[in-house]
Every structure is written in C-alpha cells, then in structure tokens.
Amino acid sequence: MKTQTIPLAGRDVAYTLKRSRRRTIGFSIGADGLSVTAPTFVGQADIDAALHSKSGWILSKLDKWAERPAPRQPNFESGENLPWLGSERVLIVEPRGVRTRAKLEADAIRISIDPMLEGDLRAATVRNGLARLYKAEGHKLMAPKVEAYAGQLGKRVARTIVREQKSRWGSCAPDGTIRLNWRLMGFPEPLIDYVCAHEAAHLVEANHSPAYWAVVERLMPDWKARRKSMREDAHLWTFP
Numbered sequence: 001m002k003t004q005t006i007p008l009a010g011r012d013v014a015y016t017l018k019r020s021r022r023r024t025i026g027f028s029i030g031a032d033g034l035s036v037t038a039p040t041f042v043g044q045a046d047i048d049a050a051l052h053s054k055s056g057w058i059l060s061k062l063d064k065w066a067e068r069p070a071p072r073q074p075n076f077e078s079g080e081n082l083p084w085l086g087s088e089r090v091l092i093v094e095p096r097g098v099r100t101r102a103k104l105e106a107d108a109i110r111i112s113i114d115p116m117l118e119g120d121l122r123a124a125t126v127r128n129g130l131a132r133l134y135k136a137e138g139h140k141l142m143a144p145k146v147e148a149y150a151g152q153l154g155k156r157v158a159r160t161i162v163r164e165q166k167s168r169w170g171s172c173a174p175d176g177t178i179r180l181n182w183r184l185m186g187f188p189e190p191l192i193d194y195v196c197a198h199e200a201a202h203l204v205e206a207n208h209s210p211a212y213w214a215v216v217e218r219l220m221p222d223w224k225a226r227r228k229s230m231r232e233d234a235h236l237w238t239f240p
Contacts, residue, residue, distance in 0.1 A: 006048060008055040013062070017047070021207075025050045029061040030231055031071070071235045076126035082109055083237040086188030093126055100125055102133040109133065127240075131164065134182040138162040141185070142196055146178050149200035149219050157203070169195045169230070172202035186237035187230075194226035 001018045015034035025047060026037040038047050051058065074080050074091075081088040090108045095115035102111040111129050113122065143160040150157045158176035165171075165181040172178050178199045184192050197219040205212035216223050 006051055008051065009059060011059065013051075013058065015051075027051075027054060027058065028231075029058065029065060031065065031235060033065075034058060034062065068235060072239050074127075074239050076123045076130070082130070083186030083239065084109070085185065086191075086237060091126075091130075100129040102129045104133070104137065131182060134185045135162045138180065138182045138185045142180050142192060145193060145196040146180075146200055149197045150203055152219060153200060153204055153215065155200070155203040157200070170199040172199045172206075174206070176203060178202075183238040186239070187234075188237070191226055191230055191237075194220060194223055194230065197223070 001016055003014060003016050005012050005014045007013070013034060015036050016032075018035065018037045019040045020037050022037060022039055024039070025042060027050075028035045028037075036047060036051070072083075074082070076091070076093070078091060078093045080091045082091050089104075092105075092108050092110040094110065094112040095117075096112045098114050100111065100113050102109060109130065111126055111133075113125050113129065117125055139160065139162040142162060146160050147157050156176060157178055158173075159178075161177065161179045162182050163179060165179065165183075168179075168181060169184060170178065170180045180195065180199070184195055198216060201212060201215040201219060204215045213223075220226065
C-alpha cells in the first residue's frame with residue numbers, strides 16, 4: 001500500500017493505492033481520505049483514468065467528510081461523555097486506591113485510579129482502564145452474537161477475541177478465530193450485529209466476492225444500510 005497524489009478538477013487529491021486480486025478498480029472514502037484498490041495487472045494510466053472518470057463523486061464525498069465534526073478527543077476527566085452502545089455515559093474518575101478499576105453504572109462509567117497519578121500518565125491510566133472495561137463487556141456481548149450467526153451458517157467459531165485494533169472493526173482468521181475491536185461497544189447494537197455477521201460470513205467465504213456478500217445477505221438482508229452507517233457515522237461512537 002502506498003500514498004500517491006493526482007490532480008482532479010484543479011485539486012491535488014492524495015490517495016492510498018492497494019493492489020489485490022480483485023478484477024476491477026474500487027474506490028472508498030472515509031475518515032482517512034480516498035483509498036483505491038486495483039488489480040495487480042492494471043497499470044497506473046488506467047488507474048488515473050478511472051480516478052478522473054469518478055472525479056465528481058470523489059470530490060463530493062471528500063468535501064462531505066471534511067464537513068463532519070472532528071472525532072471526539074477526550075481528556076479522560078470526570079464529566080466527559082463516553083460512547084456506549086449508541087448512547088453516552090458520563091465518565092466519573094475517582095482518585096482512590098492503587099489499582100485501576102472501572103465499572104458500569106446505570107448512566108455512568110466509574111473508574112478509580114491511584115491518587116498520585118498526574119498529567120499524561122493519569123490520562124493514559126484512565127484510558128487503559130476504560131479499554132479493559134470495553135473489552136470485557138464487548139466479549140460478553142459480541143461473542144454470543146458471532147456464535148449465533150456462525151450457527152445459522154452451520155459453522156463453528158474457534159474463539160472470539162475482543163482487542164485493540166487501530167484500522168479494522170473485525171477480522172476472521174483461517175483457523176476460525178474472530179477478532180473484534182473493543183471500540184465497537186460505542187456503536188448502536190444493530191451496527192455491532194452487522195460486524196458480527198460480517199465476520200461470521202467469512203467462515204464460509206474468505207474474501208469479499210459476490211458469493212461472500214450473498215452469505216451476508218442471508219444473515220442480514222439490510223446489511224448495506226448498516227454498512228453505510230458504519231462508514232459515515234463511526235466518529236460519533238468511538239474515541240482514541
């Protein structure tokens with residue numbers, strides 16, 4: 001994968017280019033900008049031509065992304081709102097005890113930390129404690145969902161792991177292990193369901209071929225609308 005720039009309608013547009021086994025050139029636009037996926041046999045001139053042919057759509061989408069609110073950047077202090085299952089819970093930080101402990105309450109997430117911590121170390125401690133809570137609660141919620149979707153397909157999940165993932169919401173390994181991003185716990189549950197179904201479908205089809213999407217459709221007929229919401233509104237339900 002490499003980053004390149006092309007002039008489109010008088011604007012220099014940066015994009016990442018990834019080569020794959022797919023048969024056509026594909027475009028996607030998200031928080032990280034424009035991504036182009038092209039077959040290994042397609043030359044740069046053909047990629048440039050495809051970009052120019054889609055320039056109106058590309059520039060329009062990039063402009064819409066530029067208008068979006070910036071992703072939330074919490075300071076991990078008491079009183080801040082954190083995303084939780086499509087809603088928000090207020091963060092309560094208590095300087096108490098030595099061990100970091102986080103727990104869910106009715107409308108809050110309470111975390112206790114060492115009173116001696118200050119500055120960046122204090123914020124990192126709160127953030128890491130929250131991540132552990134999101135992972136634990138995420139596994140309790142999402143592992144049964146993955147297993148249920150796999151069961152509908154007559155497949156077995158080797159295990160489900162909820163962990164830190166910077167660039168993916170989920171993945172499915174050849175051995176049947178499914179990994180999910182703990183940040184999904186900020187999303188509305190119907191979108192969490194989509195990611196769980198998406199990964200379970202990879203137990204049948206390893207790639208993103210038409211056959212794969214047919215499997216997803218069997219599990220979730222409205223998957224396109226859910227995927228669209230995932231792509232467009234992810235910044236509302238997650239934090240670094």
